[in-house]
C-alpha cells in the first residue's frame with residue numbers, strides 16, 4: 001500500500017466524457033498541479049448526447065460541454081484539454097482510437113497515464129459502468145502497452161514525427177484492487193469547484209456532500225481524512241531496451 005507517491009513530472013488523463021475526470025481523479029490532479037506537475041486531459045467524446053432538453057442538438061451540447069470541461073480543468077490546474085470527438089454513447093476501443101491516443105501520448109510524452117478500469121462492469125448493487133468508460137480505459141491501456149513504444153506500430157505516426165515513448169506508470173481509478181492512495185483533503189473544494197463547472201449535467205444538484213462522502217470512505221481504508229484510490233502499475237524501465245536486449249517479443 002502506497003500513500004501520496006511523488007507527483008509525476010507529466011501526467012495524461014484519458015476518459016470517455018466531459019465530467020469523468022472530475023468525478024474520479026480531479027482531487028489527485030489538483031494535488032499534482034499544485035506540486036508543479038504538468039497534466040493534460042484527453043476526452044474521447046465531447047458528451048454529445050448528454051442532454052434531455054427539448055430541441056437540443058448534438059453539436060450544441062458538445063460545444064457547451066467542451067467549454068464546461070475546459071473550465072473544470074482550469075479549476076484544478078490543467079492547462080490543456082484535448083477532445084477526440086467520438087460520439088458519446090457508442091464509443092468502442094477501436095484501432096482508430098488507439099492510434100489517436102498513441103499520437104497524443106507520443107506528442108505529450110507523459111510519465112504517468114491515468115484512466116478508468118476497463119474490466120469494471122458492475123459496481124455494488126445499483127450501478128452498471130457506462131460502456132464508454134470501459135471502452136476509453138481499454139483503448140488507453142492498449143495504447144500504453146505496447147503501441148506507444150513500438151516504432152513499427154502505426155508507422156504513419158512515425159513518419160509524421162511522433163517518436164516512440166515509454167509511459168512509466170499507469171494509474172487505474174475505480175479499480176477493485178486499490179494499492180495507492182492520494183490525500184485530497186486539502187484540495188477537495190477544488191474538486192467540487194471543478195464538478196460545478198458541468199452545469200449542463202448538474203443542473204441544481206450540489207455535488208459537495210457526495211464528493212466528501214466518497215473521499216471520506218476511500219480515505220478510511222488507509223486512515224486518511226479524504227482520498228482518491230488507484231491501482232497503480234509501474235511498467236517501464238526508464239530506458240528503452242537496446243536492439244540486442246530485445247530478443248523477447250512483448251507478444
Ligand SMILES: [Zn+2]
Pocket residue numbers: 016017019020130133
Ligand atoms: Zn462518463
